Structures are given as C-alpha cells and as structure tokens.
Amino acid sequence: MRRREFLKGTLAAAAVVPACGGSSARRGTPRHPEPDRPTFSDPGLVELADLALETARAAGASYADVRIADYRRQSIATREARVLSINDASDRGFGVRVIANGAWGFAASANVAKEEVVRVARQAVAIARANAALLSEPVHLAPVEKYVAVWRTPIQKDSFEVPLRDKVDRLLAINAEALKVSGVSFCSSSMAFVREHKFFASTEGSYIEQWIHRCDPSFRVTAVDRKKNSFQTRDSFSDPRSLGYEYVESYPWSEEARQAGEDAVAKHSARSVEPGKRDLILHPTHLWLTIHESIGHPTELDRALGMEANFAGTSFLTPDKLGKFRVGSDIVNIVGEKTAPGSLATCGYDDDGVKTSSWHLIKNGIFVDYQTTRDQAGFIGQKASHGSSYSQSWKDVPFQRMPNVNLVPGKKALSEAQLIADTDDAIFIKGNGSYSIDHQRYNFQFGGQVFYEVKKGKLVGMLRDVAYQARTPDFWSSCDAICDHSAYYVGGSMDDGKGEPGQSNAVSHGCATARFRKVNVINTARQV
Amino acid sequence: MLDKKSAQDIIQKTLARSKALKDAVARSEEIARLAPEDPERMPLLGPQEQQAVAAWDDATASEGPERMAAGAARVIGAARDKGLVAAGFTRTMARAEALGNSKGLFAYHRGTSASFSTTVRTPDGSGSGWAGRAARAIADIDYAGAAAVAVDKAVASRAPRKLEPGNYPTILEPACVADLLELLVAGMDQRLADEGRSFFAGPKGGSRMGEKLFGKQIDIRSDPADPQVPARPWSGEGLPHRPRHWIDRGKVATLACDRFWAEKKKVEPVAAAPNYIMAGGKGTLADLIKSTRRGVLVTSFWYIRDLDPQTMLSTGLTRDGVFWIENGAIAYPVNNFRWNDSPVAVFKKVEEMTAALRLPSRGTENPVTVVPAIRVSAFGFASISDAV
Numbered sequence: 001m002r003r004r005e006f007l008k009g010t011l012a013a014a015a016v017v018p019a020c021g022g023s024s025a026r027r028g029t030p031r032h033p034e035p036d037r038p039t040f041s042d043p044g045l046v047e048l049a050d051l052a053l054e055t056a057r058a059a060g061a062s063y064a065d066v067r068i069a070d071y072r073r074q075s076i077a078t079r080e081a082r083v084l085s086i087n088d089a090s091d092r093g094f095g096v097r098v099i100a101n102g103a104w105g106f107a108a109s110a111n112v113a114k115e116e117v118v119r120v121a122r123q124a125v126a127i128a129r130a131n132a133a134l135l136s137e138p139v140h141l142a143p144v145e146k147y148v149a150v151w152r153t154p155i156q157k158d159s160f161e162v163p164l165r166d167k168v169d170r171l172l173a174i175n176a177e178a179l180k181v182s183g184v185s186f187c188s189s190s191m192a193f194v195r196e197h198k199f200f201a202s203t204e205g206s207y208i209e210q211w212i213h214r215c216d217p218s219f220r221v222t223a224v225d226r227k228k229n230s231f232q233t234r235d236s237f238s239d240p241r242s243l244g245y246e247y248v249e250s251y252p253w254s255e256e257a258r259q260a261g262e263d264a265v266a267k268h269s270a271r272s273v274e275p276g277k278r279d280l281i282l283h284p285t286h287l288w289l290t291i292h293e294s295i296g297h298p299t300e301l302d303r304a305l306g307m308e309a310n311f312a313g314t315s316f317l318t319p320d321k322l323g324k325f326r327v328g329s330d331i332v333n334i335v336g337e338k339t340a341p342g343s344l345a346t347c348g349y350d351d352d353g354v355k356t357s358s359w360h361l362i363k364n365g366i367f368v369d370y371q372t373t374r375d376q377a378g379f380i381g382q383k384a385s386h387g388s389s390y391s392q393s394w395k396d397v398p399f400q401r402m403p404n405v406n407l408v409p410g411k412k413a414l415s416e417a418q419l420i421a422d423t424d425d426a427i428f429i430k431g432n433g434s435y436s437i438d439h440q441r442y443n444f445q446f447g448g449q450v451f452y453e454v455k456k457g458k459l460v461g462m463l464r465d466v467a468y469q470a471r472t473p474d475f476w477s478s479c480d481a482i483c484d485h486s487a488y489y490v491g492g493s494m495d496d497g498k499g500e501p502g503q504s505n506a507v508s509h510g511c512a513t514a515r516f517r518k519v520n521v522i523n524t525a526r527q528v
Numbered sequence: 529m530l531d532k533k534s535a536q537d538i539i540q541k542t543l544a545r546s547k548a549l550k551d552a553v554a555r556s557e558e559i560a561r562l563a564p565e566d567p568e569r570m571p572l573l574g575p576q577e578q579q580a581v582a583a584w585d586d587a588t589a590s591e592g593p594e595r596m597a598a599g600a601a602r603v604i605g606a607a608r609d610k611g612l613v614a615a616g617f618t619r620t621m622a623r624a625e626a627l628g629n630s631k632g633l634f635a636y637h638r639g640t641s642a643s644f645s646t647t648v649r650t651p652d653g654s655g656s657g658w659a660g661r662a663a664r665a666i667a668d669i670d671y672a673g674a675a676a677v678a679v680d681k682a683v684a685s686r687a688p689r690k691l692e693p694g695n696y697p698t699i700l701e702p703a704c705v706a707d708l709l710e711l712l713v714a715g716m717d718q719r720l721a722d723e724g725r726s727f728f729a730g731p732k733g734g735s736r737m738g739e740k741l742f743g744k745q746i747d748i749r750s751d752p753a754d755p756q757v758p759a760r761p762w763s764g765e766g767l768p769h770r771p772r773h774w775i776d777r778g779k780v781a782t783l784a785c786d787r788f789w790a791e792k793k794k795v796e797p798v799a800a801a802p803n804y805i806m807a808g809g810k811g812t813l814a815d816l817i818k819s820t821r822r823g824v825l826v827t828s829f830w831y832i833r834d835l836d837p838q839t840m841l842s843t844g845l846t847r848d849g850v851f852w853i854e855n856g857a858i859a860y861p862v863n864n865f866r867w868n869d870s871p872v873a874v875f876k877k878v879e880e881m882t883a884a885l886r887l888p889s890r891g892t893e894n895p896v897t898v899v900p901a902i903r904v905s906a907f908g909f910a911s912i913s914d915a916v
Contacts, residue, residue: 082566086559130593134601164562186723224724226733230838231725309615310647310658311891313830313847316915318653436831436866438845440915443866445843447835467835467843469866469911500617501893522910524835528727528873 038150040199040209048117049201052096055121057203061098061105061128063141064121065353068094068112069198069394072160078171079188080179086164093394096121100128102138104375108395142377142385144354146205151348153213154341155244159193162245167191170248171219174257178221181261183268185231189219191248192240192494194506198394206353214344214506216240216494217248219257223264232267232464234260235449237285237431239491240506242344263450263462270462272525273451277518279426280468281419286448287407288491288509289432294472295327295334296405296509298441299361300388301370305379312498313439316472317367319380325367328476333408334362336371338387343404343508344492345390351398354387361405365477373400392503399499404492407511410482416513419483421457423515427466428452428459432491434467434524445469447524465525475516483512535636539626568788572631573766583639583758585665589622596620599644599671606675607648612682614675616646619893620666627766637760641894642666647848648678650686655861656916657681658828658848660703660888662895664758681827681849684861690912691852691862697823698907699816699853700874702882705806705899706889707829709748711842712871713804716774718785722793727840727872728783736780742875744777745809750801756886756898763799774801808884808900816882816901818856823903825851825858828890840870845913847890864916865909877904 040046049066056064070092077084094117095108105128107120171189178187196212218238224231236256241247282290298315302308305319317325328334337358338345349355352374361369370380371388391398420428431449438444451463492508543549596618607614624638645660659677661669700708721728721735728736751771752761761769765787773781782798790797817825827849835841846865851858881900888895 082568083563086563088555088559127593130597134597134604164559168562168564186725222725226724229724229729229731231729306613306615306649309613309649309656310617310645313915314649314653434833434835434843436833436843436845438864438866438913438915439830439847442915443845443864443911443913445866445868445910465836471914500891501619502891520911522868524841524868526836526839526841526870526873528839528841528870528876 038148040150040207045199045209046201046207048112048114049199049207051114052094052117052121053201053203055118056096056098056125059122059125061100061125063099063203064096065200065202066094066096067198067200067351067391067394069196071393072195073193074160075190075192076164076167076171077188077190078168078175080175080186081172083168094120095391095394095397096124097397098124098128099139100125101132103128103132103135104139105129105131106397139375140378141374142383144204144352144374144385147349147353147355148207149348150209152211153242155213155246157245157249159213159215159245160195170253174219174253177254177257178219178261181258181265183223183265184221184261185224186222187219187257190217192216200349200351200353202353204353208349208353210348212242212347213244214240214242214494215245215247217251219260221257221260221264223268225268228268230268232264234264234267235431236260237449239285240344240494241342241490241492241508242346243342266462267464270464273427273463273466273521273523275521275523278521279423280516280519281423281426281428281454281513282516283428283430283513284487284489284511285431285491286429287511287514289435290444290446291334291405291407291509291511292493292507293435293437294441294444294475295362296402296507298472299336299370300400300402301372301376301380302400304370305376308498311500316440316442321367322380323366323368326365326477327362327367327473328365329479330365331410331482332362332365332476332479333360334405335359335408336361336386336388336403336405338403340404340508340510343490343510344494344506345402345404345508350387350389351391352385352387352389354385354389356387359386371400371403376400390505392505396503401498401505402496402507404508404510406509407482407514409485409488409512412484414481414483416483416487419481419513419515420454420459423454424456426454426515427463427521428454429466442471443469444472465523467522467524469520469522475519478517478519479514480517481515483514485512487512535626536628536634539628570787572629573633574631575633576635576762576766576768578635578768579753579761581637581753581758581761583637583664585640588620588640588642588666591620591666595666599669602671603646603675606672606679610679610683611651612648612679613651614646614648614678616644618644621894625760627762629766633766635762635766637762639758639760640664642669643888643893644669644671644674645888645890646674646678648682650682653916655682655686656848657685658890660890662886662888684851684858685849686861688850688861688863688916689852691824693865693909693911695906695908697820697903697905699820699823699825699901699903700907701813701827701901702885702887702899703828703889704826705902706887706892706895706897707832708871708874709804709806709897709899711832711840712875713748713774713801715840716783718783718793718795719789721783727838728780735783737783738780740779741872742775742778743878745807745878745881746775746778746875747773747807748775749773749805750803751805752802754803754805754898757803757805757896759802759896767797767799769799769802772798774804803896805898806884806900809881811882813882813901816880816903817853817858819880820853820856820903823853824862824907825853830890835868840872841868842870843868864913866911866913867908868910869908874904874907877906879903879905
C-alpha cells in the first residue's frame with residue numbers, strides 16, 4: 001500500500017480543531033453555584049459559558065444561551081472487496097444565541113477562547129438588533145425550569161473505541177456473503193458513527209452537558225441481468241439507531257445479506273403489479289417513513305405557522321384544526337417523544353434547555369398537538385415547550401426539529417402472522433424505497449424494497465413496480481388494524497433535512513405492522 | 529486578486545503552524561496504515577494545466593448583511609402592500625479552495641455567489657407564488673423583480689380550478705427544467721452504464737454513448753469559464769474540467785468516468801461537470817405563453833425522487849403557481865399535481881424553448897445550471913395535490 005495515495009481520499013474530509021479555551025481556561029467560580037451540581041467534564045466550560053452569557057447581557061440581551069460543542073464523525077464505505085473511503089472528522093466550536101430588542105441573533109466561532117467568546121457574544125447581540133428592524137412581533141419564550149445536569153446516551157460499546165479493522169472486515173464480509181448468491185452482481189455497504197458532545201448554558205440558570213451517540217450501518221445489493229438490460233436492487237432493512245457498536249454487533253448481517261441477495265435476484269422474475277385500489281399491509285421497516293412524512297412533518301408548528309413556507313413548506317394541519325380534525329381512524333394514536341432509549345432524537349434536554357418528554361400528537365385519530373419550541377408554544381396558547389429544539393452543530397442556529405414520532409401499537413393481541421392470516425387480498429411491503437410528499441403533506445407516494453402478494457391469508461409470491469399514492473387523512477382513516485407490541489420496531493433517518501440554510505436532524509419512528517384498506521396502487525414500469 | 533504563488537505561500541505557512549492540520553494528517557496516516565490495499569488505487573496526479581476562471585466579485589465577498597436585509601425588506605414590503613405574507617432566504621457566499629499534493633500538483637480557485645428566493649402567500653393560504661434569482665455578484669440580484677413575480681403569482685393563483693390528472697401540453701419554467709436537467713446528468717456515468725445499472729447502459733451491453741436520445745435542439749454542455757455560471761475549473765483530485773458537450777445536438781457525447789475505469793476502458797477520464805449549460809431558444813416566458821394554444825404552466829417542482837432508475841422515471845409535485853393557458857394567455861389557476869415522468873421522456877418532447885438563464889430551482893442556494901423554460905407536447909400529471 002502506498003500510504004500517501006490513500007491519504008488523498010481521507011485528508012480532505014478530516015478537519016480537526018483542537019480543544020483550546022476549555023482546558024486552558026482558568027478555573028472560575030460559577031455564577032450560580034449549586035451544592036448538588038454534577039461534575040462536568042471540564043470546569044473551564046462553565047467559565048466560558050458564563051463569560052458568553054454575561055457579555056451578551058451587558059450588551060443588552062434579554063436572553064442568551066451558549067452551546068460549546070465538539071462533534072466526531074466517522075464513516076466507512078465499501079463495495080465488493082474494496083474499501084472506497086474512510087472518513088474520520090472532528091470539529092469544535094461554540095454558538096451564542098440571544099434575544100435583543102425582541103429579536104433573535106446568533107453568532108458562532110471555531111475558536112473556543114475567551115476573547116473570541118466576548119467578540120461572538122457581542123456580534124450575536126448586534127445581529128439581533130439588526131434583525132429587530134424587520135420585526136413585527138417580539139419573540140416570547142415559554143418558561144422553562146433551571147437544570148444543572150449531565151446526560152449520556154446509554155451505550156454499551158463506544159463505536160469510536162472499536163478498531164477500524166473490525167468495521168472494515170465486517171463490511172467486506174457482508175459484501176462477500178451477498179455476492180455468494182447466484183445472480184448477485186454488486187454489493188456496497190457502509191457504516192457511519194456520530195458523537196455529539198455539547199455543553200449548554202442559558203441565562204435561565206441552566207448548565208447541561210450531554211453526550212449523544214448514533215450509528216448507521218447499511219448495505220445495498222444489485223442484481224444485473226444484461227440479457228434483459230435490467231437491474232434490481234435490495235437495500236438492507238437495518239436502520240440507524242442512537243446506540244453504541246453493540247447494535248452493529250448484534251444485527252444478523254450474514255442472514256440478511258443472503259436474503260437481500262435472493263430478493264434482488266427474485267425481483268427480476270416477480271410479477272409486475274396490477275394498478276388499482278388495493279389493501280396494504282405495511283411492515284415497520286417501511287411504515288416508519290410514511291409516519292415521518294405524513295404525520296411527523298405536518299405536526300411541526302413552525303411549518304403550520306408559515307415560517308418554513310419558502311422551502312420545507314407549510315402544513316395542512318393548521319392551528320384552527322387543533323383538537324377537532326380527524327387525521328385517522330379511532331385506532332390511530334401517535335406520540336412525539338425524545339425519551340425512548342435507542343431512538344435517534346432521544347436526549348436529556350433539547351437545545352432550548354427543555355427537559356425532554358412524551359406527548360400525544362394524534363389521539364384516537366384526532367389531531368391534538370404540535371411539536372414545539374420555547375419561542376413557539378405561545379403562538380398556540382401553550383405555557384410550556386415540548387422540547388423540540390435542535391441544531392445540527394455549534395455553528396448553526398437551533399430551531400424546531402422533529403422528535404421521535406411513533407405509532408402506538410394496538411392494545412389487542414395481534415401478531416404480524418395473525419394479521420396476514422386475517423387478510424384476504426393485499427400487498428405486504430417491507431423496507432423503504434421511493435418517497436415523496438407535497439409541501440402541505442397531503443399527497444404522498446411511496447415505494448418499498450420488497451412487495452409480496454397476500455391471498456387468502458398467505459404470502460403467495462413477489463410483486464414488483466409497486467408504489468402507492470394517497471392523501472394523508474384518507475390513508476390514516478383507512479387504517480383498520482395495528483399489530484401489538486410483538487411486531488413493534490423502530491426505523492429512522494440520520495439525515496432529515498429542513499430549514500434555510502439547510503440543517504440535518506436524526507429521528508426515529510417506532511411502529512408495529514399495520515393494515516390500510518383500498519389504497520391507490522400504481523405501476524411504476526415505463527418504456528422511455 | 530491573490531495569485532497562485534501567494535496562495536501557495538499562505539497555505540504552506542498555515543500548514544506549518546496549525547496543530548489542527550497536523551493532527552488531521554496524523555489521524556489520516558493512521559487510517560491509511562489500517563486500511564487494506566485498494567486494488568483500484570491510481571497514482572496521484574502531477575502538475576496539471578489549470579485554466580483561470582474569473583468567478584470572484586470583491587463587493588459580494590466584502591459586503592455585510594445590509595444589502596441582503598434591504599432586499600428582504602423590499603420583498604416583505606411588496607407583499608404587505610398587497611395584504612400578502614412573504615417568507616424567503618437570501619445569502620452571499622465567498623469561497624476559496626486550494627488543492628496540493630506531494631507530486632507537485634497545485635490548484636487554486638476562488639468564487640462568489642449570491643442568491644435569493646421568496647414564497648409569497650395569501651394570509652388564508654388560498655394562493656402562493658415563488659420566484660428565485662442567482663448570480664455571481666449580489667449587485668445582479670434583482671430583489672424587486674423577483675418580489676413582483678412572486679406577488680403576482682400569489683394573487684393570480686388564488687381559488688384554483690380543478691384540473692383532472694392526465695397528459696397535457698406543458699410549459700415548465702426554468703426552475704423545473706433545472707431539476708430535470710440535474711436528474712438527467714446525475715445518471716451520466718460510464719462505469720454505472722458499463723456495469724448495466726443505469727439508464728445509460730446500452731441495450732446490448734456497453735453504454736448509450738453516441739446514441740441519439742433527443743431532437744437536435746437538446747444540447748447540454750459544461751464550461752467552468754462560462755460567464756453566467758463560472759465554476760471551479762478542477763475536480764476534487766485536481767483533474768482539469770475542460771469545456772465539453774454532454775448531450776451534443778441530441779446525442780450522448782460524454783459520460784463521467786473515474787481515472788481507474790478510464791484506464792481500464794482506454795478512454796479519457798472525465799470528472800462530473802461543475803456546471804451544466806443547456807442551450808435555449810429565443811424570447812422570454814411571456815413569448816412562450818403567447819405561442820401556446822392550450823396547456824399547463826408550472827412555476828416550480830417539489831420533492832423529486834426516483835421511482836425506477838432503469839428508466840429514470842421520477843416522481844415529484846408542482847408548487848407555487850400552476851395555471852391553465854388558453855389561446856396564448858393565462859386563463860386561470862389550477863390545482864397542484866403529483867407527476868410521474870422521466871427527464872429522458874420529457875426532453876424528447878420539447879417543442880419550444882426560451883433563452884437560457886442562470887436561475888435557481890427551489891432549495892438550490894448556488895445553482896450551477898443555465899436553463900431555458902420549455903414547452904413539451906405532454907407531461908405526466910398523475911394525481912391531484914390539495915396543497916396550495
């Protein structure tokens with residue numbers, strides 16, 4: 001191996017900013033000494049945070065918060081017997097957010113040092129004052145309790161402590177396993193790991209330090225049939241999780257790689273679907289994404305208020321519909337939460353310093369609540385935020401981002417096998433494929449990874465070229481069965497995009513297999 | 529402007545004193561030691577002949593937020609005057625990039641860009657209009673012009689009439705064409721074609737290189753020195769971007785090809801282009817509407833995803849201004865649609881085009897495409913979207 005050649009691919013993505021201010025700062029007396037204060041990783045963090053808050057206040061801010069954070073990201077990509085790339089990057093910095101003259105201001109820097117903290121805090125106030133010139137209504141923050149706390153994702157094995165060799169070997173073994181299946185042409189696989197470490201402090205008196213871990217292993221198998229000039233793919237059913245490397249170690253990779261290979265090959269000879277109104281049984285590896293797009297996004301309050309109108313869009317769930325509008329059948333109950341262990345949006349406190357919780361968005365089919373932040377709750381007459389504020393980095397401003405949004409499993413005992421046995425004629429869909437939904441979240445269309453025909457209570461064969469198209473309230477109103485907890489599974493996405501400039505959020509969606517009646521199924525095969 | 533030698537000096541001095549960069553190098557070396565041998569490793573490129581591209585505007589790089597704030601205020605004011613609400617985003621960017629390696633390759637480029645987009649809506653949510661602008665220099669961003677378009681569309685799109693899904697003659701504004709162009713060129717890769725896993729795979733093996741896919745009016749090229757959309761003239765590994773045709777009067781003329789695959793297939797290595805310039809016709813959108821007897825006019829697209837990579841069949845929605853045209857004039861607004869169609873099929877049906885301009889599609893902060901508005905004989909609207 002010629003080492004330097006390999007470096008080219010990795011150095012470009014690696015940017016390490018060393019810790020400075022925190023460890024070198026003199027130990028100071030915190031402004032709000034607490035006898036029961038937990039031990040923070042570095043007392044210098046408190047001193048720097050206090051400096052930011054005091055500077056902002058002295059410059060005229062009525063509220064200020066600061067996040068001093070470092071992020072580590074590692075990713076490995078392979079195809080067949082090759083490692084395509086290994087990226088290992090870390091960055092550190094801080095962001096100061098203030099309210100001055102009733103308007104938000106935000107500024108950030110990678111130079112975590114006292115003089116820079118002072119400069120950036122003043123800059124944030126200056127930006128707030130400039131923003132105030134265009135303001136029609138001052139920002140109002142819902143009250144929050146003061147927290148002094150340390151929170152960590154409960155992991156068993158830190159992914160960043162696992163040698164690269166282990167990760168590379170595991171990925172190449174997945175590819176090799178899939179390639180053993182006759183008819184499989186290619187297999188690519190990857191792993192990505194993230195560790196967020198952030199120290200939050202605000203003028204409300206909170207000091208919160210958190211470590212959040214996420215991992216995302218996946219693969220794709222491709223089967224090419226050159227005689228037919230056709231190719232089929234099958235993506236892994238694995239989902240990203242807020243877990244340590246134990247998730248990677250416990251996942252049944254060999255078994256799934258083999259199955260995925262067989263599925264990709266079988267898709268070539270699967271029957272092309274007949275379009276029309278069909279019953280659907282949706283597996284959680286598929287249904288999570290439908291929940292995300294059709295319920296997760298329209299229950300974001302900033303969208304409903306028009307704040308995201310230029311990009312992400314608005315919402316059909318306008319505030320006048322709160323407590324009245326029927327989104328789904330009586331059995332549809334959907335909760336927002338940031339507390340489920342292993343789910344991607346889970347943390348102890350959001351980026352407003354609000355303790356995370358769980359609440360109903362849809363209750364017995366009725367739209368009852370939104371995802372909110374401190375500066376939004378007042379718009380719908382609520383006295384407290386649901387803790388849905390998040391920023392992807394120290395250098396980005398926090399705003400309302402999706403918590404985990406889950407479909408509550410059915411109370412009556414109903415396994416997936418029983419649901420299939422109880423169904424006369426349907427399509428059973430696993431895995432997420434193509435997905436698209438309009439800017440108010442009415443009209444959506446979803447594909448999948450594998451499709452099976454259900455006839456008289458049995459899976460009778462594979463279908464292809466399937467997508468379904470529906471209007472959100474019609475779709476959820478057609479839900480007539482949700483399996484019990486035995487079929488519950490948590491899917492999710494590491495990269496949910498929103499905002500201008502765009503930010504990424506990681507979010508999970510738990511659900512059990514469910515059935516939907518008479519949904520419009522289309523055939524996606526075309527000649528061009 | 530900073531010359532290449534001065535840039536090289538500054539970079540070397542920064543490298544020498546930066547602990548962060550030294551740490552990054554150390555970590556990269558460790559990764560390299562641990563990584564297995566790459567059977568497709570190619571030697572580093574040596575010095576390359578780099579074209580200089582004038583992509584920098586001093587005023588855009590040095591200006592504070594004042595002009596952007598004034599632009600935003602103008603749009604908000606124009607909306608308020610008509611009892612409408614506006615949301616939008618404007619930004620400037622100044623970027624300098626340098627690439628060097630131990631074989632003596634050194635490349636340096638810097639560029640600026642400015643962009644603005646706005647969505648103006650009626651307070652009751654019954655009408656919505658969008659407009660966007662992009663340029664190398666902020667002085668060329670016409671905030672007032674974009675605001676006027678978005679305001680007019682918001683007012684004109686109120687109370688849309690129901691139009692059934694189906695195939696209609698359709699005018700796609702530049703924001704839509706930019707999206708379709710990006711879908712098309714994203715698939716133009718030699719290796720994927722040779723491996724049989726793209727639309728550009730040849731029906732009898734190999735690729736579709738040289739195949740006449742479209743009418744001769746469809747012409748797509750790239751040129752880092754294009755004055756409308758100047759771009760970094762080298763790829764991530766330092767391969768120079770030469771001006772070239774991707775679709776030459778309807779024929780597939782280039783597929784991107786990495787250096788390993790190019791050597792294996794004995795073809796020229798070509799990096800994916802830094803910009804795409806689609807040839808237009810003559811006249812403006814107003815002229816194109818005037819020459820249309822009947823059909824649909826679409827302002828912008830939303831949430832495009834592929835449905836079948838084999839045919840490049842994609843799905844998406846219309847957004848913020850869909851109108852019915854009758855006898856050369858906009859007759860009335862109609863509902864939004866979901867569409868399922870392939871850029872290949874769409875570009876085969878082009879009847880007429882306006883002049884091409886650098887205009888953004890929705891959510892593209894720094895568009896790298898120059899596109900016309902086009903009229904196609906048929907576009908596949910699959911279902912109605914109730915969204916406004």
